[in-house]
Amino acid sequence: MDLAYSDDDVAFRSEIRTWLEDQLASAEWAGLKGLGGPGRDHEAIDERLAWNRHLAAHGWTCVGWPTEHGGRGLSLWQQVIFHEEYARADAPHGVNHLGETLVGPTLMAFGTPEQQARFLPPILAVDELWAQGYSEPGAGSDLANVQTKAVLDESTGEWVVDGQKVWTSNAHFSQWVFVIARSEPGSRRHQGLSFLLVPLDQEGVEVRPIEQLTGGSEFNEVFLTGARTAAAHVVGAPGQGWGVAMGLLGFERGVSTLAQTVDYARELAGVVERARANGAIDDPVVRDRLAALKVELSVIRSQGLRGLSQLAGGEDSAAGGGAGSIFKLVWAGWHRRLGEVAMQVAGADGLLTQGADPAAYDLDEHQRLFLFSRADTIYGGSDEVQKNILAERVLGLPREPKGA
Template sequence: MDLTETEDEKSFRAEARQWLQANVPATPLPSFDTAEGFELHRQWEGLLFEAGWSAVSWPVEYGGRGADYLKWLIFEEEYWRSGAPGRVSQNGIFLLGPTIIEVGTEAQKARYLPAMASSREIWAQAWSEPDAGSDLASIRSKGRLSDDGTEWILDGQKTWASRAAWADWCFGIFRTDPESIRHRGLTFILIPLDTPGITVRPIAQLDGDAGFAEIFFDDVHVPVANTLGEPGKGWNVAMAAAGFERGVSLRSPARFNVAVDRLIELWKQVGDLDDDTMRDAVTDLWMQAEGYKLHTAMTVTKLLEGGHIGSESSLNKIFWSEMDVRAHELALQLLGPGAERTDGPYESWVDGFLFSLSGPIYAGTNEIQRNIIADRVLNLPRA
């Protein structure tokens, strides 16, 4: 065990910090769930890419920096401490990208990864359906091969597709074997959102912005070359991605450490410093964020030493999402009636509170995560 940073890690941190200080926009960008904000975030992603910071853990040949996950954690710390914009490219760079690197063909890597790293192409996730939410395996959207076998023809409906209102591509799971049930017979397919037959209908979220959308597929033709992994094995491909997403990359610890630091500042500014209950609550939050950082560092070390992330990634997802809600609830408690105003000095806390509430729901509800932990970590009998 050695928790000190190596010289190499220190200079990596210094380099990241220097670049971010020089380049992070002075004023916050508008929400990426608006048309204007989306494009401004795309430009920011382009700037990150040019400097080699958009996908630090990817191989250099695909637009990454070739950094190991420990350096990725360092970059994330510097990124969120610098106040840099949220990542509109999240679905691609942190979820689909690592999956393509793991299971994609060389041609697919060359085709998709550089455009993803530069945010020339921004990706939406198209997994859930109106009748396939927590029960994702009950997917009904269909894909069938064209007569000449060169194209998938897609029909059906996806929903809660994050970033789909303005994204360029989506990655979805389709039932390509009509005889199949549940997890079998599904195929993971990459689809340009401007393909004829696709209709995207944005959905306003709790904050009023179109953070997700419905996607309708009506006789949509895409090349079979857009299949990621083997046809019929889409569930495994999706779950490989989901494990990585929940386990490491979806929410790096740094953003919570930064949020808790802000919470401590807020407590110092507006809190009743004689209120020991609040003092204890803020302290507990600090310990949670610190604990999450340590847990992630341990997971990443395990990966670097040749281990795998298993179902324990579900523990992470519950932990960070509950912690995030708690931090924002405390902030709102500190702000009192002042937190009702959405365009004032505390706008970011109100926005953050609304956003935090999505955490226990998306990427598999926390109840589903508890089932996964019980079944696969605690080895309890399946229901």
């Protein structure tokens, strides 16, 4: 694994660092720094949307997309540089992640030219936002068990969709949702599923935000009752949506996840600063745990870089070498431990909300970190699912018995 950067990479890092520093120092954008992070997704959505459109106007969205689709066509390492510098600048968290990193690449890989022409430019310009319609009340990690149904109405040339989705990220402010639905009656498991692009602003779609312990509502329930979308808005062949769905999940562990380590380093530094301020750093157990977290984070970054270098060299895939699953397991467990140590450092203060109004639910940054990080080992593919992928698809072990 060669981690040396070329002269072009160094020049690119300087370019994006300078641009971000200049923009985020301006009166227009300075107040948005750091907003919208984990557990704070409800903050300044309109302002962050304006920032994302500002990025688009200057060519800083979809930087890894090929130039023929409007992106910058950056190399893998330049994409890493971009996301690292974005995190270091403490720029506001984006609102276009699902469109840019999931829907766009999926349409490039599986979509028709007409679908690409219709949907990619609005993603690039941040004019249309996307939500993810995978999980259901009875089909969370077991995606093949979805019960949402889609029927093609030949008289109108539209798909009619009925069902319920849950944990639907960003549905409360998005215009579109990509949905896995069973389109072949009587089909089971991976067979007979279709990957549909469904507009959210229509009769037959109800979005109910789910309030989280952190105070935000990133996730939603979405009820589809006779919702409609054009027949042409099926990605891949009807009934063959499983392959498209798995292809999309392969894009989920991209270079932007590696930049999380920069945010994590900032969070760890904040916990250390609090420990020094309140004297918790004098406890040898606390000091040992903080030191371990720092060392582990360096190892996690190296692990992420190794996985990306394997991917760049064609040595790994979403299931093949399991690098994506390993990376998810290590960073999710680390972040949960950081949240636990943050509460250990906070001591009794961590048990109380911090606002002037005792009745207000006003969390400080470490309380929010602790509560949000409890979900890290569940969302984006639970620990159990990642371990099964590694055991069954990578190591070739027997499949887990049903009901185990």
